[in-house]
Amino acid sequence: MNESRYKSPTTNGSPLDPATGLSGRRITRFSPPPFAHIPVMAENVKEIFSTVPSGTILDATIGGGGHSYQILESRHDLNVIGIDQDSEALDAAESKLSEFSDRVSLVHSRFDDLSAVTKLIGEQNLSGVLFDLGVSSYQLDNPLRGFSFRNDGPLDMRMNPDSQITAGDYVNQSTEQELASLLHHYGDERYSKRIARSIISMRPIQSTKELANIIRDAIPERSKRSPGHPARRSFQALRIAVNSEIDILESSIRKAIQHLKIGGRGVVLSYHSGEDKVVKRTLRELAGLNVSNSKYHPEIQQEEKILLLARKADRASRNEILRNPRASSALLRKFEKVSEG
Ligand SMILES: C[S@@+](CC[C@H](N)C(=O)[O-])C[C@H]1O[C@@H](n2cnc3c(N)ncnc32)[C@H](O)[C@@H]1O
Helix, strand or coil: CCCCCCCCCCCCCCCCCCCCCCCCCCCCCCCCCCCCCCCCCHHHHHHHHHHHHEEEEEECCCCCCCCHHHHHHCCCEEEEEEEEEEHHHHHHHHHHHHHHHHHHEEECCCCCCCCHHHHCCCCEEEHHHHHHHHCCHHHHHHHHHCCCCCCCCCCCCCCCCCCCHHHHHHHHHHHHHHHHHHHHHCCCCCCCHHEEEEEEECCCEEEHHHHHHHHHHCCCHHHHCCCCCCCHHHHHHHHHHHCCCCCCCCHHHHHHHECCCEEEEEEEEECCCHHHHHHHHHHHHHHHCCCCCCCCCCCHHHCCCCCCCCCEEEECCHHHHHHHHHHHHHEEEEEEEECCC
């Protein structure tokens, strides 16, 4: 199931105790917090879709429905198909968008599978597409989902709780080399080797707090003084691996653009450089712009399917970042489909 370049662990870790979410040790029991997520750069997104032809917007990462709410409220001639691989997000979106229920279809799937979109509206019929990548604040803040290094919870990190491989499987079953490589590539973690060595020596590791403490203890004292939690990058790397986030990004953007009609627009919001690098390269290729002809991409075809609506990524305003610190890392890229290429 996992297309990651890193070998996925082959079995799901030891069974979880349903009362605690952990195996063999008891932690404080949490009830899930209410769904909360502030949509990032929502005014910009609304503005970009303000001129698209009537029809359907694909919200490929509907989350709590915040962006879609703004789109549906501002354009009465637009419908939304919302995809999410997390059924808790779909419940939240259903409730948030209830006043527009006759204009919304929700689909539980990964965004690289657009078969539901084809079934609902056929090919090349989208007026817009939105990817707001990564996790929602709800997923991060709910300790039971295991994304957070601040709260204790099971080492899970699956956006889709029905999928097989958890963060615990990566942590407890990968080799030292696989772990170091994963932390380096997906987390830009400069102490990846030290952290991987430390993790291997402390296995089995069951909870997010346990892992966060092991990572904190593995890095040199001077680096603990830099801003942000020392486990931040490693947790990001594990999350990306568990959910195959980078692996499916390029093909998903290409498929979505294939479904756009001429004049339809797209927006991609990403939150870290590894993700943005893939988005930028894919969009530049599709816009027929020069892409470095490295040995990794020897035969790039010049395509001119889209027009980039800005050369650089847009960023959130200072005011927005003050209200919603999550917006500080957001990079927004926007485009319009101009030909079938
Ligand atoms: C940043 S949140 C989106 C928030 C949303 N724009 C809003 O305003 O509420 C990202 C959502 O995308 C979902 N997601 C991430 N990767 C996905 C994928 N490959 N397929 C389907 N859903 C995905 C996550 O489960 C999460 O709910």
